Amino acid sequence: MANSIYGKARQAFLEGLIDWADGNIKILLVDTTDYTVDIDVDQYCNKDTIPDAARVANGLSGNLSGKSVTLGVADAADETLSTVSGEECEAIVIFLDGGGGGVSQSGTDDLLIAYIDDATGLPVTPNWGDIQIQWAATANKIFKL
Numbered sequence: 001m002a003n004s005i006y007g008k009a010r011q012a013f014l015e016g017l018i019d020w021a022d023g024n025i026k027i028l029l030v031d032t033t034d035y036t037v038d039i040d041v042d043q044y045c046n047k048d049t050i051p052d053a054a055r056v057a058n059g060l061s062g063n064l065s066g067k068s069v070t071l072g073v074a075d076a077a078d079e080t081l082s083t084v085s086g087e088e089c090e091a092i093v094i095f096l097d098g099g100g101g102g103v104s105q106s107g108t109d110d111l112l113i114a115y116i117d118d119a120t121g122l123p124v125t126p127n128w129g130d131i132q133i134q135w136a137a138t139a140n141k142i143f144k145l
Contacts, residue, residue: 003119005143006112007040012096013145018111020074021067024097025113027079027133029059029089029126037091037115045095045110056126057086061133063097075141079133084126091117092133094142114143 012018028045035054042049059081066077094116098109116122124131135142 001037001039001115001117003114003116003143004037004039005114005145006042008043009111009113010145012111018096018113020069025064025067025076026095026097027061027064028093028095029056029081029084029124029131030054030091030093031056031087032090032117033087035091039115042112044108045093045097045112046108049112050093056084056089058082058084059086059089059126059131072145073139073141074143074145075135078135081131081133083128084131085128086126088123088125089131090123091115092119092122116142 009018028050030050031054033054035050061079061081064076064079066075068075092115093112094114096111096113098111119136120134121132
C-alpha cells in the first residue's frame with residue numbers, strides 16, 4: 001500500500017477532532033506481518049486494530065515536536081526512537097494520542113492519522129539501537145491534506 005491518510009482521519013480533520021499543530025501527535029513502528037491496514041475502516045490506535053504483535057518494542061514516540069501546518073502540509077521535527085528491539089518494521093503509523101498512549105485495548109481516544117510504508121529507511125530491523133525518523137524534505141513533507 002502507498003502512504004495514505006486514514007479515511008476516518010480525513011473526516012476527523014474536517015470535524016475539528018484532530019489539531020495537528022497543538023495535538024499530542026505520536027508515531028508507532030509497525031510490523032505489517034501482524035497488521036494489515038484497512039485505510040478506510042481503521043480508526044483507532046488500540047490493540048483491537050493494531051495488535052501487540054504488530055507493535056515494535058520501544059517503537060512508540062513521545063509527542064512530535066516542531067509541528068507545523070502550511071497550506072495543508074503537515075510537518076514535524078525528525079524523531080529518534082531509542083533502544084528499539086523486535087521484528088522488522090515495515091511501516092510507521094501516525095496517531096493523535098487522546099490520553100490512551102496508543103496502547104489501550106479497545107479505546108476510542110487515539111485517532112489514527114496516517115500510514116507510511118514507503119519512506120527512506122523502511123523497512124528497518126531493530127537491533128536495540130536508535131532509529132531515526134527523518135521526514136521527507138519534499139513539498140508534501142509528512143503528508144498533505
